[in-house]
Amino acid sequence: MTTQAAGGRDFISNLGRIYKLYTLSFLGAVIVLAVLEQLGMPPAWIGYAFVAITIGVYAAIGIISRTAEVSEYYVAGRKVPALYNGMATAADWMSAASFIGMAGSLYLLGYNGLAFILGWTGGFVLVATLIAPFLRKFGAYTIPDFFSFRYGGKVARGLAIMVLMSCSFTYVVAQIVGTGLIGARLLNMDYVVAVYVGLVGILVCSMLGGMRAVTWTQVAQYIVLILAYLFPVVILSAQKYGIPIPQLTYGDVLSQIAAKEAALRAAGDVIVPAVGYINPGFGNPALSGAALWVEYVNYFGLILCLMVGTASLPHVLMRFFTTPSVREARKSVGWSLFFISILYFTAPAYAAFAKMEVYNNVVGQNLTALFTADNLSWIRSYGRVGLIQICGVDATTLEAVRTACARVMQHTGDVASFNPVIQLRHFGIQADAIVISTPEIAGLPYVIAGLVAAGGLAAALSTADGLLLAMANALSHDVYYKMIDQNASTEKRLVVARILLIVVAIAAAYVASFRPADIVAMVAWAFSLAAAGFFPALILGVWWKKATTQGAIWGLIAGFGITLYYLVSTRYFAPAFYETWKGLSIATTAQFQAYEAAKAAYAAAATPANWAVLDRTAQVVANWWGVRGISSGVFGLPLGFLVIIVVSKFTKEPSQEMQNFIDEIRRPRGAVVMQEKESGAISH
Amino acid sequence: MSQNKPEDRAQKPDDVGYWNATRNLTFTAVGIWAFFSFFVHFFAPSLNGISIPILKFPLGYYMAAQGSLIAFLVLIFWFCNKQEQIDRDFGVDED
Numbered sequence: 052m053t054t055q056a057a058g059g060r061d062f063i064s065n066l067g068r069i070y071k072l073y074t075l076s077f078l079g080a081v082i083v084l085a086v087l088e089q090l091g092m093p094p095a096w097i098g099y100a101f102v103a104i105t106i107g108v109y110a111a112i113g114i115i116s117r118t119a120e121v122s123e124y125y126v127a128g129r130k131v132p133a134l135y136n137g138m139a140t141a142a143d144w145m146s147a148a149s150f151i152g153m154a155g156s157l158y159l160l161g162y163n164g165l166a167f168i169l170g171w172t173g174g175f176v177l178v179a180t181l182i183a184p185f186l187r188k189f190g191a192y193t194i195p196d197f198f199s200f201r202y203g204g205k206v207a208r209g210l211a212i213m214v215l216m217s218c219s220f221t222y223v224v225a226q227i228v229g230t231g232l233i234g235a236r237l238l239n240m241d242y243v244v245a246v247y248v249g250l251v252g253i254l255v256c257s258m259l260g261g262m263r264a265v266t267w268t269q270v271a272q273y274i275v276l277i278l279a280y281l282f283p284v285v286i287l288s289a290q291k292y293g294i295p296i297p298q299l300t301y302g303d304v305l306s307q308i309a310a311k312e313a314a315l316r317a318a319g320d321v322i323v324p325a326v327g328y329i330n331p332g333f334g335n336p337a338l339s340g341a342a343l344w345v346e347y348v349n350y351f352g353l354i355l356c357l358m359v360g361t362a363s364l365p366h367v368l369m370r371f372f373t374t375p376s377v378r379e380a381r382k383s384v385g386w387s388l389f390f391i392s393i394l395y396f397t398a399p400a401y402a403a404f405a406k407m408e409v410y411n412n413v414v415g416q417n418l419t420a421l422f423t424a425d426n427l428s429w430i431r432s433y434g435r436v437g438l439i440q441i442c443g444v445d446a447t448t449l450e451a452v453r454t455a456c457a458r459v460m461q462h463t464g465d466v467a468s469f470n471p472v473i474q475l476r477h478f479g480i481q482a483d484a485i486v487i488s489t490p491e492i493a494g495l496p497y498v499i500a501g502l503v504a505a506g507g508l509a510a511a512l513s514t515a516d517g518l519l520l521a522m523a524n525a526l527s528h529d530v531y532y533k534m535i536d537q538n539a540s541t542e543k544r545l546v547v548a549r550i551l552l553i554v555v556a557i558a559a560a561y562v563a564s565f566r567p568a569d570i571v572a573m574v575a576w577a578f579s580l581a582a583a584g585f586f587p588a589l590i591l592g593v594w595w596k597k598a599t600t601q602g603a604i605w606g607l608i609a610g611f612g613i614t615l616y617y618l619v620s621t622r623y624f625a626p627a628f629y630e631t632w633k634g635l636s637i638a639t640t641a642q643f644q645a646y647e648a649a650k651a652a653y654a655a656a657a658t659p660a661n662w663a664v665l666d667r668t669a670q671v672v673a674n675w676w677g678v679r680g681i682s683s684g685v686f687g688l689p690l691g692f693l694v695i696i697v698v699s700k701f702t703k704e705p706s707q708e709m710q711n712f713i714d715e716i717r718r719p720r721g722a723v724v725m726q727e728k729e730s731g732a733i734s735h
Numbered sequence: 736m737s738q739n740k741p742e743d744r745a746q747k748p749d750d751v752g753y754w755n756a757t758r759n760l761t762f763t764a765v766g767i768w769a770f771f772s773f774f775v776h777f778f779a780p781s782l783n784g785i786s787i788p789i790l791k792f793p794l795g796y797y798m799a800a801q802g803s804l805i806a807f808l809v810l811i812f813w814f815c816n817k818q819e820q821i822d823r824d825f826g827v828d829e830d
Contacts, residue, residue: 165799176768302792329796334780385811720827
């Protein structure tokens with residue numbers, strides 16, 4: 052690898068060799084650290100070595116890929132081959148939540164959790180067929196570019212920037228929180244220190260080389276994250292089944308879980324989810340009427356919102372601006388899904404193996420065994436950091452848990468000798484614990500936990516890079532260059548782009564340093580907001596020539612507005628929302644009664660404690676037709692389409708010139724449309 | 736490329752034919768997408784009664800965990816090939 056050449060012709064033609072060498076070097080480093088661990092290197096050093104090595108490599112790629120060209124900075128010079136763009140998109144797409152949290156959600160939710168697997172993969176079909184080829188042919192640098200061109204000017208551009216910022220900022224904060232948590236839980240670093248290490252890791256990748264640097268680091272990060280994700284569970288599968296293909300062996304585990312759950316249920320224990328691990332909530336024979344409807348609408352509504360949100364998130368779509376051709380843009384969507392699927396195929400295996408471990412080795416054990424058995428050391432390790440609870444308290448020490456269990460089980464005798472049998476209902480595990488505890492469950496050395504930490508960091512950093520670039524580019528290209536100073540020189544544009552990148556990154560890290568639980572919860576909002584705000588105008592912009600500027604503007608405002616209203620008011624103004632929309636609410640009679648009781652209590656005494664109860668009970672009943680906030684795009688999406696179509700019918704149809712340009716966008720052959728505009732071929 | 740000026744090209748009949756072919760292919764792909772995203776999963780409770788031989792997956796769970804993903808992957812690459820064929824047939828493919 053010669054310096055200055057990343058992104059150059061030599062570099063592109065040698066990509067296969069370069070990344071093969073990189074992968075082998077990384078595996079070599081893992082082996083060296085494994086040997087050093089056996090020779091007595093302390094675990095903390097191994098963890099730090101992983102962080103230092105991987106971030107060092109990403110930084111090196113970032114520095115080699117520095118650029119002074121605008122098109123390199125914004126779209127990597129449009130020469131990223133389909134396969135590598137697929138890998139970069141996979142890393143860009145899979146966040147800390149996919150890497151650390153997904154398997155845990157599947158563990159906790161059973162079949163219903165598969166909505167995330169389906170939702171986060173199926174959207175790529177929409178990207179490949181409806182969106183990516185046309186955006187690539189259009190030749191934009193950013194999504195707001197497309198809105199501005201197609202829907203004539205600053206209002207559309209400004210609205211697009213607003214939607215982009217609102218779905219990306221909370222998302223990037225969550226990634227930086229993710230780096231902090233990985234550092235704190237797996238590497239025993241201080242949370243805030245880990246947050247700022249993450250910030251450095253993000254900036255070194257993106258600042259000097261923009262999209263070009265981010266692309267080549269994301270490829271490197273994909274390789275680390277996928278190796279780290281596969282390794283522990285492949286070993287676990289080989290230990291239990293002699294076949295190192297967890298994606299196939301967990302089928303048998305699922306049948307065992309189903310059998311075990313039948314036995315537990317017969318013994319009177321409570322199963323979570325109640326319908327059983329492999330069955331959908333809407334398949335529960337005990338449900339009917341409104342309760343059944345709530346299960347259906349939230350499962351399928353969530354799939355729809357996640358899919359359409361995937362196809363609308365700017366940090367994903369902008370990756371398809373970087374391919375050399377329209378044909379490669381389509382293909383690279385297929386490769387993206389391929390590389391993403393490797394992880395998503397594996398996540399349910401993690402969940403099933405963990406479920407089996409709990410059913411076989413935890414449930415029915417006595418308490419003392421959980422704190423002494425060698426094969427259960429993972430309970431102590433992750434109980435200590437608050438990821439595992441027994442009898443409702445963190446599993447830190449035997450004494451603390453024993454006291455809690457005596458209370459929960461109403462044990463009246465001597466507490467010190469109390470040694471109850473632990474049932475499923477007494478054992479709680481946080482979603483985040485599933486992936487990070489698997490190396491220890493499999494009895495692997497610490498070096499593998501370090502590898503998993505490096506993988507989680509790679510997932511968080513690569514997504515943060517993409518998001519940060521999407522936001523900083525919107526500010527530097529759309530706000531500064533297009534709206535403030537159209538005559539800015541190339542040097543000035545790139546200086547502004549870098550300054551804005553640093554400002555946004557520091558702001559995100561600063562917010563993340565407070566561990567904002569609310570903001571992390573808001574990440575789920577991004578999909579519905581992007582789906583409702585962007586999707587209708589993007590699709591109709593290409594697929595319906597008669598969609599007008601007024602239509603798109605009002606459609607975006609209506610779709611995004613109603614979704615934001617629903618999300619914010621059902622979460623933060625639940626009592627007021629419920630009182631306004633009483634007639635549309637779906638909940639059980641008990642839930643309505645709980646709310647009315649809390650309301651009466653608050654009316655009698657307006658204390659903060661009563662308000663908290665009122666707010667909590669109101670959040671349960673504050674809904675339209677039982678739809679949860681995470682699926683709120685089911686309102687905004689159709690409304691957005693409807694408003695665009697109706698308003699377009701009543702406004703003057705787009706000029707013939709614009710309609711001809713839409714024809715141009717639809718044809719793969721020929722130069723990109725946007726550049727023709729920039730060179731003065733058209734004005735409007 | 737002068738022949739690509741929008742004024743010259745917009746009204747040519749092969750543009751209409753090209754877009755019709757593209758649109759039909761796209762709608763077919765979106766239909767298959769909807770089938771594997773939503774339709775098949777409505778039957779998950781009954782599909783779970785079927786166990787995949789040897790691997791022992793309950794079929795309903797399998798379709799949401801792996802089956803649909805495989806369908807999406809095959810669908811995208813099939814779509815790419817078909818679309819490239821259409822691009823060539825109508826002479827609008829890239830060099």
